[in-house]
Amino acid sequence: MNNISPSAFTKAALEIERRRSEAFQTLEIHKAEIRKKAPEIDSLYNRILQTSIELSKAIISHSGNIDKIIDELKDKNLQNQLKIRIMLKEFGYPDDYLKAKFTCPDCNDSGYVNGSRCNCFNELIRKYTISELNEGCNIQLHDFEEFDLNLYSNLPDEQSGIVPRERMNTILVQCKNYVDTFSKESCSLFFLGKTGLGKTFISSMIAKALIEKGFNIVFDSINNLLIKAENDHFGRSDGNTVETIINADLVILDDLGSEFSTPFNNSILYNIINSRINMEVPTIVSTNLSLSELNEKYDERIISRLTGMYTPYRFFGTDIRQVKRRMMNK
Ligand SMILES: [Zn+2]
Incomplete structure (x- = not known):
């Protein structure tokens, strides 16, 4: 340490x-x-x-x-x-x-x-280091009960035939099960789907439930975490964000693709994802980008790990913020 x-x-x-x-x-x-x-x-x-x-x-x-x-x-x-x-x-x-x-x-x-x-003693230091890191996270945490499946259409999509509500119900059940059976050996998850489909919401539910169960969880947007890592690296802060992230029980990296693409950011990201795969500990990554956009933006080493070693959850539907707005205007 x-x-x-x-x-x-x-x-x-x-x-x-x-x-x-x-x-x-x-x-x-x-x-x-x-x-x-x-x-x-x-x-x-x-x-x-x-x-x-x-x-x-x-x-x-x-x-x-x-x-x-x-x-x-x-x-x-x-x-x-x-x-x-x-x-x-x-x-x-x-x-x-x-x-x-x-x-x-x-x-x-x-x-x-x-x-x-x-x-x-070391375990407590780790716990407090992580909660200090999470203090800077401005994503609100939610309970599973707050998730509203009614915001997703129960009509099949014209092109794919996928029924958004059914898809989201499956994901919800799987995520509940993930929390119930969570251990340091749990698998890593990759949340894919367009913006406004509830990826951050579901991530926050997982984070909250597991924090309440006593696990050490790091949860924040990738962008925020990379800014903190950069501040440590250039001596503007005295933490060790990367080490804290690597050693947490579960890391939830929200919104991959929102950060600036720099050699520093890419190497930190690769270090986190790769180290946790080597240690066989779980990570959840979410992104609004499509696979082709990801391929354009990231080194092949990062993409091959995310697509090869993580279980993909494909969120489906219409931006629920738009749905909410339409419901309010009715
Ligand atoms: Zn002791």
Whole structure:
């Protein structure tokens, strides 16, 4: 993990600290309860604490038959711990009721294991870095219930015979299923279709539902993300947008084709798409451009990956903004 944003690091450290103090607060509540309701367990618990103090004293003093003393104290401690577990059960408590319950058992919510950042800490830094990146996204997020199939015609298209409402219903069902079964091994999707057919709307529904499920999702227009990447690259900001995008659980790149075609943009795009394919993690790309327009605008390496490795969803119908306007004027 390079170029960690200081604010994401601070938020992650505060969250770890919050988890740790919450674990100890709960333990204190449990102890107080046991003190009141089962004093015999409480006195045994205090004896363990006393033995632990004796143990550390013995280790520091280095006197007499130190190994024998340490072994005896350890043995005594284990026996008392076992007794406590049995007694807790007898009193109707879980046998670990007097142990602090940490969110992360690897680091006991300290954030570090053997001097290195624990996975839980890195995971939180990643989460906050992504939410900072998404803060700049001005696409509104929507729920699945908001999608209105009635905006799509139920009459077959004269040329293709495709019924827009049926096509969109199929896509809607598939996207719901995508969300329900989503994992880091899910497939990548390529949303194609003219402007105003609901690609961004459906993308925002997927993003919202998966963020609510706790996944780390990057969702923004390609144009916005590339501007951020450019700002990082030229030192105008201190983030690492490309690395954050590459490492997210799901990346939704909206509106491919809206960005300026520059060598910098093309190489960043290729890097993101290719890296995520190599890592076998899912990406969703949407575009208003036709395949021939895409072929004109992009390097063959980008197009071959999008058309060869992504599952295409072809949106169909009439621009729903026009449909809405017509309905309003009726
Ligand atoms: Zn941890």
